Amino acid sequence: xxxxxxxxxxxxxxxxxxxxxxxxxxxxxxxxxxxxxxxxxxxxxxxxxxxxxxxxxxxxxxxxxxxxxxxxxxxxxxxxxxxxxxxxxxxxxxxxxxxxxxxxxxxxxxxxxxxxxxxxxxxxxxxxxxxxxxxxxxxxxxxxxxxxxxxxxxxxxxxxxxxxxxxxxxxxxxxxxxxxxxxxxxxxxxxxxxxxx
Amino acid sequence: xxxxxxxxxxxxxxxxxxxxxxxxxxxxxxxxxxxxxxxxxxxxxxxxxxxxxxxxxxxxxxxxxxxxxxxxxxxxxxxxxxxxxxxxxxxxxxxxxxxxxxxxxxxxxxxxxxxxxxxxxxxxxxxxxxxxxxxxxxxxxxxxxxxxxxxxxxxxxxxxxxxxxxxxxxxxxxxxxxxxxxxxxxxxxxxxxxxxxxxxxxxxxxxxxxxxxxxxxxxxxxxxxxxxxxxxxxxxxxxxxxxxxxxxxxxxxxxxxxxxxxxxxxxxxxxxxxxxxxxxxxxxxxxxxxxxxxxxxxxxxxxxxxxxxxxxxxxxxxxxxxxxxxxxxxxxxxxxxxxxxxxxxxxxxxxxxxxxxxxxxxxxxxxxxxxxxxxxxxxxxxxxxxxxxxxxxxxxxxxxxxxxxxxxxxxxxxxxxxxxxxxxxxxxxxxxxxxxxxxxxxxxxxxxxxxxxxxxxxxxxxxxxxxxxxxxxxxxxxxxxxxxxxxxxxxxxxxxxxxxxxxxxxxxxxxxxxxxxxxxxxxxxxxxxxxxxxxxxxxxxxxxxxxxxxxxxxxxxxxxxxxxxxxxxxxxxxxxxxxxxxxxxxxxxxxxxxxxxxxxxxxxxxxxxxxxxxxxxxxxxxxxx
Numbered sequence: 174x175x176x177x178x179x180x181x182x183x184x185x186x187x188x189x190x191x192x193x194x195x196x197x198x199x200x201x202x203x204x205x206x207x208x209x210x211x212x213x214x215x216x217x218x219x220x221x222x223x224x225x226x227x228x229x230x231x232x233x234x235x236x237x238x239x240x241x242x243x244x245x246x247x248x249x250x251x252x253x254x255x256x257x258x259x260x261x262x263x264x265x266x267x268x269x270x271x272x273x274x275x276x277x278x279x280x281x282x283x284x285x286x287x288x289x290x291x292x293x294x295x296x297x298x299x300x301x302x303x304x305x306x307x308x309x310x311x312x313x314x315x316x317x318x319x320x321x322x323x324x325x326x327x328x329x330x331x332x333x334x335x336x337x338x339x340x341x342x343x344x345x346x347x348x349x350x351x352x353x354x355x356x357x358x359x360x361x362x363x364x365x366x367x368x369x370x
Numbered sequence: 371x372x373x374x375x376x377x378x379x380x381x382x383x384x385x386x387x388x389x390x391x392x393x394x395x396x397x398x399x400x401x402x403x404x405x406x407x408x409x410x411x412x413x414x415x416x417x418x419x420x421x422x423x424x425x426x427x428x429x430x431x432x433x434x435x436x437x438x439x440x441x442x443x444x445x446x447x448x449x450x451x452x453x454x455x456x457x458x459x460x461x462x463x464x465x466x467x468x469x470x471x472x473x474x475x476x477x478x479x480x481x482x483x484x485x486x487x488x489x490x491x492x493x494x495x496x497x498x499x500x501x502x503x504x505x506x507x508x509x510x511x512x513x514x515x516x517x518x519x520x521x522x523x524x525x526x527x528x529x530x531x532x533x534x535x536x537x538x539x540x541x542x543x544x545x546x547x548x549x550x551x552x553x554x555x556x557x558x559x560x561x562x563x564x565x566x567x568x569x570x571x572x573x574x575x576x577x578x579x580x581x582x583x584x585x586x587x588x589x590x591x592x593x594x595x596x597x598x599x600x601x602x603x604x605x606x607x608x609x610x611x612x613x614x615x616x617x618x619x620x621x622x623x624x625x626x627x628x629x630x631x632x633x634x635x636x637x638x639x640x641x642x643x644x645x646x647x648x649x650x651x652x653x654x655x656x657x658x659x660x661x662x663x664x665x666x667x668x669x670x671x672x673x674x675x676x677x678x679x680x681x682x683x684x685x686x687x688x689x690x691x692x693x694x695x696x697x698x699x700x701x702x703x704x705x706x707x708x709x710x711x712x713x714x715x716x717x718x719x720x721x722x723x724x725x726x727x728x729x730x731x732x733x734x735x736x737x738x739x740x741x742x743x744x745x746x747x748x749x750x751x752x753x754x755x756x757x758x759x760x761x762x763x764x765x766x767x768x769x770x771x772x773x774x775x776x777x778x779x780x781x782x783x784x785x786x787x788x789x790x791x792x793x794x795x796x797x798x799x800x801x802x803x804x805x806x807x808x809x810x811x812x813x814x815x816x817x818x819x820x821x822x823x824x825x826x827x828x829x830x831x832x833x834x835x836x837x838x839x840x841x842x843x844x845x846x847x848x849x850x851x852x853x854x855x856x857x858x859x860x861x862x863x864x865x866x867x868x869x870x871x872x873x874x875x876x877x878x879x880x881x882x883x884x885x886x887x888x889x890x891x892x893x894x895x896x897x898x899x900x901x902x903x904x905x906x907x908x909x910x911x912x913x914x915x916x917x918x919x920x921x922x923x924x925x926x927x928x929x930x931x932x933x934x935x936x937x938x939x940x941x942x943x944x945x946x947x948x949x950x951x952x953x954x955x956x957x958x959x960x961x962x963x964x965x966x967x968x969x970x971x972x973x974x975x976x977x978x979x980x981x982x983x984x985x986x987x988x989x990x991x992x993x994x995x
Binding site for chain 1: 497557633733744745747
């Protein structure tokens with residue numbers, strides 16, 4: 174490949190965002206490509222907002238510059254908008270449709286935006302794909318595979334420099350045997366959800 | 371394990387921190403010590419993971435590893451091993467080096483024998499820290515040779531070669547990293563693994579005892595070693611010049627992760643520049659730097675945080691009577707604040723070179739998003755302790771806090787964090803407040819913090835009879851940094867059995883006369899205990915014992931025990947909001963029609979909400995999956 178691919182993965186601590194970013198990195202390396210993955214550790218993991226960068230190709234810095242993301246994948250709707258500075262009009266935005274309410278909203282200090290307004294706003298920034306990753310992951314066997322659903326959805330776009338089967342193969346190499354089936358279903362579920370668009 | 375594979379040339383993807391561990395293993399590491407702290411933790415956690423996997427198979431790992439009581443102890447343990455000829459690594463976060471600095475400064479006088487690498491993980495932007503101090507000053511302050519990697523693979527290579535450098539100079543080497551190196555994953559190329567030495571031998575030497583007459587002899591020896599280090603720096607493969615385009619008098623001096631941004635942008639913006647990439651940044655290769663200055667008309671210095679390279683280059687240019695123009699922090703093109711990225715460096719370059727900024731200023735959304743700060747987990751026992759404290763304490767109570775998950779008690783509705791300086795400061799500042807005010811004081815620290823730096827201020831409180839309540843939130847782990855064991859556990863970082871030390875036994879030994887031991891999940895009893903502690907004249911310690919819910923549930927699953935999640939009986943609920951506004955568990959939320967519900971995905975089944983509900987409307991429902 175020539176040039177650079179910039180991917181932003183966002184969500185809430187505990188949703189497997191870092192694992193997804195790590196798997197993308199491993200797939201890129203397996204494809205003999207240069208790759209850097211930037212992660213968030215420590216305090217932010219306690220239910221906080223999480224944002225990872227994956228950069229593939231002719232890159233040295235690990236952080237995606239503003240306005241250059243080829244894709245933003247979010248496991249939670251407002252987290253997609255929180256990192257919207259990385260988007261440009263060609264950016265593909267893939268988000269799960271299921272809100273995770275921050276405690277600041279639960280205790281009544283702040284408001285969660287109207288969900289329809291939120292999706293309308295995301296459409297103003299890029300090419301939006303909404304999927305019910307909670308349902309797809311549960312159908313696959315467990316909510317914990319939601320991050321793999323998101324990777325399936327990403328594989329359905331033409332952003333990645335390798336085929337969906339190649340990414341799936343990398344995923345299956347990195348999960349314990351007994352969870353392989355579940356993760357395969359989750360990946361294929363995500364893939365199908367985007368192909369249907 | 372992939373990280374242990376002896377397959378030179380193979381490429382694998384590793385986190386910067388894991389790459390440092392790999393580099394140490396390639397160099398034949400004998401002993402690694404640490405106190406955990408973000409962003410350094412995964413260096414030690416990787417050693418621990420390897421050691422535990424060996425212990426599990428009833429085999430001996432090739433190295434000794436420990437989570438030491440604090441960073442100073444970690445450095446001392448490894449220093450002694452190094453003095454016997456073993457290869458040692460000590461890793462810590464930047465502020466950890468403050469704790470270890472007493473040992474560090476004089477260790478440099480004494481010097482080492484086996485190679486010793488001290489890793490400092492700095493945290494520009496304070497992602498997970500109480501300050502963003504630049505620990506490169508420690509290399510200058512103490513006269514330590516310093517290496518600064520830009521990528522995970524360079525970190526591996528610097529760790530590997532750093533041991534040879536340390537042995538050649540007989541000085542510990544500071545491997546200075548930043549968050550964007552520690553927590554970046556990149557391709558690394560494996561190098562062959564050396565066999566460790568195993569056992570050291572201590573040769574007695576009067577020069578190791580730094581009484582004044584010896585210290586006066588050791589200081590000039592240290593300065594001589596630094597002269598030798600400068601010669602090594604001149605030839606180091608980590609210091610190099612990279613030409614981009616057709617350099618026309620513009621030079622860029624950079625180090626660490628800043629180099630990555632400079633390199634990418636110099637190419638993308640079609641600059642004609644020569645880049646001096648410094649990897650061994652103390653002592654600087656003076657001749658190489660001077661030649662670079664002489665060959666340029668303008669120099670841009672790109673370094674995060676303090677102007678350490680910038681100031682040294684200005685001194686060199688001044689000595690050379692050079693009229694060269696510098697662009698950096700003092701010219702206003704770069705900030706002394708926060709971590710850099712491509713946006714920041716591109717912005718500076720476009721101003722300096724009068725070029726169009728390749729990075730477009732982002733559009734902003736008009737929708738106001740709710741913040742999502744980290745919070746105490748659902749089921750966290752600290753929440754129950756805080757709930758009880760707020761019931762027991764008068765409004766004007768001062769709450770000195772400390773470093774750990776429990777610092778999150780700062781947020782509403784609890785607001786039980788009034789002052790935070792450093793590890794252990796809760797109890798020391800509690801004593802100060804007791805002297806200076808007539809207000810009640812309840813301070814908080816975790817169990818790991820207690821062992822790390824919490825004991826001396828308790829002794830101060832006892833000896834001077836300060837009227838304070840000091841709380842030890844004993845959740846049996848170092849939770850915030852990734853659940854590392856500490857002296858309160860009956861196992862260690864190698865997965866071996868260890869002597870468990872009880873917080874209350876230590877407190878008793880310190881002479882505290884009023885000790886309350888509570889289970890915070892019994893909120894009423896805990897409230898009463900805090901009331902008694904507040905009434906007691908003199909220092910009282912409350913040990914609030916309940917394991918971290920994440921570990922507890924993990925263990926329950928392993929034992930095959932059920933974890934129940936809770937639900938609200940809407941017929942009994944009077945919508946008094948105590949559970950959601952006062953107890954404030956993140957798994958509670960309002961439905962669209964203002965009914966209070968529990969998110970069963972988030973609920974960890976502590977059941978404390980059932981206790982605090984005045985209408986008995988909350989009860990266990992189903993088993994958590």
